[in-house]
Amino acid sequence: MHMDSTVEPSYSSGSVVSSRRAVALSSRLAASALATEGGVMGNEAFHAWFEERQRSHALQVSRIPFGELRGWGFAPGSGNLRHDSGRFFSIEGLRVRSDYGPVREWCQPIIHQPEIGVLGIAVREIDGVLHCLMQAKPEPGNANGVQLSPTVQATKSNYTRVHGGSAVPYMECFVDPDPRRVLADVLQSEQGSWFYRKRNRNMVVEVGPEVEAGEDFCWVTLGQLGALLRLPDLVNMDARTVLSCIPDWRAGSATANAGLHSDTEIRSWVTTRRARHEIVAEPVPLREAAGWHRSPDAISHESGRFFSIVAVDVSSHRREVPAWTQPLLEPHGLGLAALLVKRIGGVPHALLSARVEPGFLDVVELGPTVQCTPESYAHLPAGDRPRYLDAVLERRPERTLFDAVLSEEGGRFLYARSQYLIVEVDEDFPTAVPEDFRWVTLCQINELLKYSHHLNVQARTLVAGMRTLA
Amino acid sequence: MHMDSTVEPSYSSGSVVSSRRAVALSSRLAASALATEGGVMGNEAFHAWFEERQRSHALQVSRIPFGELRGWGFAPGSGNLRHDSGRFFSIEGLRVRSDYGPVREWCQPIIHQPEIGVLGIAVREIDGVLHCLMQAKPEPGNANGVQLSPTVQATKSNYTRVHGGSAVPYMECFVDPDPRRVLADVLQSEQGSWFYRKRNRNMVVEVGPEVEAGEDFCWVTLGQLGALLRLPDLVNMDARTVLSCIPDWRAGSATANAGLHSDTEIRSWVTTRRARHEIVAEPVPLREAAGWHRSPDAISHESGRFFSIVAVDVSSHRREVPAWTQPLLEPHGLGLAALLVKRIGGVPHALLSARVEPGFLDVVELGPTVQCTPESYAHLPAGDRPRYLDAVLERRPERTLFDAVLSEEGGRFLYARSQYLIVEVDEDFPTAVPEDFRWVTLCQINELLKYSHHLNVQARTLVAGMRTLA
Numbered sequence: 001m002h003m004d005s006t007v008e009p010s011y012s013s014g015s016v017v018s019s020r021r022a023v024a025l026s027s028r029l030a031a032s033a034l035a036t037e038g039g040v041m042g043n044e045a046f047h048a049w050f051e052e053r054q055r056s057h058a059l060q061v062s063r064i065p066f067g068e069l070r071g072w073g074f075a076p077g078s079g080n081l082r083h084d085s086g087r088f089f090s091i092e093g094l095r096v097r098s099d100y101g102p103v104r105e106w107c108q109p110i111i112h113q114p115e116i117g118v119l120g121i122a123v124r125e126i127d128g129v130l131h132c133l134m135q136a137k138p139e140p141g142n143a144n145g146v147q148l149s150p151t152v153q154a155t156k157s158n159y160t161r162v163h164g165g166s167a168v169p170y171m172e173c174f175v176d177p178d179p180r181r182v183l184a185d186v187l188q189s190e191q192g193s194w195f196y197r198k199r200n201r202n203m204v205v206e207v208g209p210e211v212e213a214g215e216d217f218c219w220v221t222l223g224q225l226g227a228l229l230r231l232p233d234l235v236n237m238d239a240r241t242v243l244s245c246i247p248d249w250r251a252g253s254a255t256a257n258a259g260l261h262s263d264t265e266i267r268s269w270v271t272t273r274r275a276r277h278e279i280v281a282e283p284v285p286l287r288e289a290a291g292w293h294r295s296p297d298a299i300s301h302e303s304g305r306f307f308s309i310v311a312v313d314v315s316s317h318r319r320e321v322p323a324w325t326q327p328l329l330e331p332h333g334l335g336l337a338a339l340l341v342k343r344i345g346g347v348p349h350a351l352l353s354a355r356v357e358p359g360f361l362d363v364v365e366l367g368p369t370v371q372c373t374p375e376s377y378a379h380l381p382a383g384d385r386p387r388y389l390d391a392v393l394e395r396r397p398e399r400t401l402f403d404a405v406l407s408e409e410g411g412r413f414l415y416a417r418s419q420y421l422i423v424e425v426d427e428d429f430p431t432a433v434p435e436d437f438r439w440v441t442l443c444q445i446n447e448l449l450k451y452s453h454h455l456n457v458q459a460r461t462l463v464a465g466m467r468t469l470a
Numbered sequence: 471m472h473m474d475s476t477v478e479p480s481y482s483s484g485s486v487v488s489s490r491r492a493v494a495l496s497s498r499l500a501a502s503a504l505a506t507e508g509g510v511m512g513n514e515a516f517h518a519w520f521e522e523r524q525r526s527h528a529l530q531v532s533r534i535p536f537g538e539l540r541g542w543g544f545a546p547g548s549g550n551l552r553h554d555s556g557r558f559f560s561i562e563g564l565r566v567r568s569d570y571g572p573v574r575e576w577c578q579p580i581i582h583q584p585e586i587g588v589l590g591i592a593v594r595e596i597d598g599v600l601h602c603l604m605q606a607k608p609e610p611g612n613a614n615g616v617q618l619s620p621t622v623q624a625t626k627s628n629y630t631r632v633h634g635g636s637a638v639p640y641m642e643c644f645v646d647p648d649p650r651r652v653l654a655d656v657l658q659s660e661q662g663s664w665f666y667r668k669r670n671r672n673m674v675v676e677v678g679p680e681v682e683a684g685e686d687f688c689w690v691t692l693g694q695l696g697a698l699l700r701l702p703d704l705v706n707m708d709a710r711t712v713l714s715c716i717p718d719w720r721a722g723s724a725t726a727n728a729g730l731h732s733d734t735e736i737r738s739w740v741t742t743r744r745a746r747h748e749i750v751a752e753p754v755p756l757r758e759a760a761g762w763h764r765s766p767d768a769i770s771h772e773s774g775r776f777f778s779i780v781a782v783d784v785s786s787h788r789r790e791v792p793a794w795t796q797p798l799l800e801p802h803g804l805g806l807a808a809l810l811v812k813r814i815g816g817v818p819h820a821l822l823s824a825r826v827e828p829g830f831l832d833v834v835e836l837g838p839t840v841q842c843t844p845e846s847y848a849h850l851p852a853g854d855r856p857r858y859l860d861a862v863l864e865r866r867p868e869r870t871l872f873d874a875v876l877s878e879e880g881g882r883f884l885y886a887r888s889q890y891l892i893v894e895v896d897e898d899f900p901t902a903v904p905e906d907f908r909w910v911t912l913c914q915i916n917e918l919l920k921y922s923h924h925l926n927v928q929a930r931t932l933v934a935g936m937r938t939l940a
Contacts, residue, residue, distance in 0.1 A: 021732070116745045118745075179731065179739070182734060182738045183734070184734075185734075185737065185738035186737065186741055187741055187745065201741060261649065262650070263920075264652060264655075264920075265650065265652070267656065267920060268649060268652045268655035271655045271657055271922075272655070274657060275586045275588075275626075275657065275671045361831065362831065362832075362922070450733075451737070451921045452741075452832070
């Protein structure tokens, strides 16, 4: 317990003020979203700056055998792949038994990274318009080297500097911020098929003019970010999840958005799915992950499907960045994350699915309508193909509202890319859906995003995508 | 995936109707809370009925050595205490390392019960007033035998009848209810010091006149329940937690209740505490729980503190109830759960603490201002005594708004009782609090209770208690 530090409360006129502040925030965010030409930096200038960053920060990444990893190795007993210092992350085994889906029991490698990191975007009003402070950041697993990242991406070891590393720029904006200037602060999961109970703290904090953009940083409006989000492999996964946690300036008030289901019904649906599905996911030694084989170059499934664990050597032009090696998870095949949307009673609804992924802390999170790696399903009978996949594959171009191939976390995954799609369906598309699906309004999604572990990371990217729609 | 079952949505005019329905619900609940004299059954009749149930359902409970347990035993390797069938629950070991509190590392026995059970209260409008269907139910660990329980207390094995047991009465009200008649449906934790990640589904469902009270059941108003809650050991823990999840008819609208902190600030505080505290709680074989010793009669800590694991033989007068034996957890000493409340800017606030308990699924839940077994702290220096304990012990009788000794779950705990206190503090009581505490409004508590794992089970009893205040 920290008995010494006390909080001086900021009470003056309470949440009547908060409520006014929320309305004001909503219109300030909306104004930033409308500023598609940018503020501090126009779009042309942005792209020139970004391309320059891509050139100067490019990483040389090459596959190496596990034997050439420096500082990483397989633990003698368990066969787990971990860093000698115990830092960073490790690759361990997971045994999964579930009552869900076509395959009920399996083993797999999974990434363990128990610390809670911070993904933070600083926002600042410049010339009356809110801007987000974004970073051009290289990661070894990025297909194109540098992507646009949040102000801060820091593991707990990074930012507490327990290991004496260099300071994370702008970290001070996110450690003990003025509570009244915190726009969002919520723990959210990452890929539940690849990470074991990983979550990061997604933060958005408003800062003042004392915060300026360093060389690798820029101030962009929400409108600019919306356009950038539609470009391939540009806005990284961490930036997308933080953006989705910004209070939705488009969602409007609860009563204005008449939904198919009440909020209580939606929450009860989540509870039902969590109570109904049983999943036992037990960490096991990587050596015991049946069906997975380790060669000198990769740990792969005997079928060739799913993903492999590989090793890379990473170096940079820049003298101040020392070379390093690390393991990465390399998915096999392009992922697909698609959201069907439909106006019901004039109100846009998105069709979310209750997904069971073995790495989730709480059994079920809500995902896109369809989330799969189509290649992984090729060997299964047609009845086991994901529901609504056909509706996505047969989409008409004029009803495709969002279509971008985006990268997943390049610090852990090698060339992990997914096609993100938002597809509007016709009025006569069935409103009745199977038990694992529900039509949810944007306003309801906005409420769920205020609480941890309700929307998975793929759904959060699509929420960010929804907010770019006219 | 359940592809066959589809949900026919109930869309007509959407959440404008839901919103009206919510207001209507609130005033219907308020009317039930005002009906302190009862409806279907007056208070005198209730007590006569309840005393008759206590007489006829009394259990004979006697301590036995572990060797006399039937169907239960210690597993040869691990020393875990479990049922031969693998059903019910087991007592295993837990190794805890934490950066929190005066003791940073320890082992302990803990109850494992991974299934999600249902705690459900059926409510029905009778003569225009909402009534709750409550059950007079004996449990072996209850100090006084029979207590007032929810309509249904069922483990998953119970209600899915996988083991061929007899049907749980009224279970049909809670399996696939009409979603529009679900008032609450949320997963909530139980004692995080005694249970490993146990949670139950807390449900409140409105039913129609087709549901009638059986012999061991009665219809009582919220007003009656409020008065019963103040009597010692009468309303059981399961009933109290479900009552706390009923939407708060007293909380009013968000803007009407100006709080010291905005909702975003309160959520950010929870996130901060979850991210800041590290706790690693690993199941270990019970045999390896250092400091705990097994005699023929009990597993106890070498200090004599905390709790013991014991065994009991249970029998009944009634021919239809066969005798059984089972282990129970017997706490040492009376627990204390106290909430300080204070009007700030005219609005009642409760002082909640961010508690780290090893069995919590997500590190931290919000608990009472003070929650402890005072006896367990007797050996620690004064500086390690729980914060605000003195304010509770020095309370003035006229500022004590609620004071009742209530029982915890009698199916798992032997004579586990806690004194629940709500104490109003003076205007000049400091509003500034340490990092682990926050003043939270009733409206904010009501919002947090809609989502799982925000308020712990002791805080939920106190929330139920708050709603009994004039």
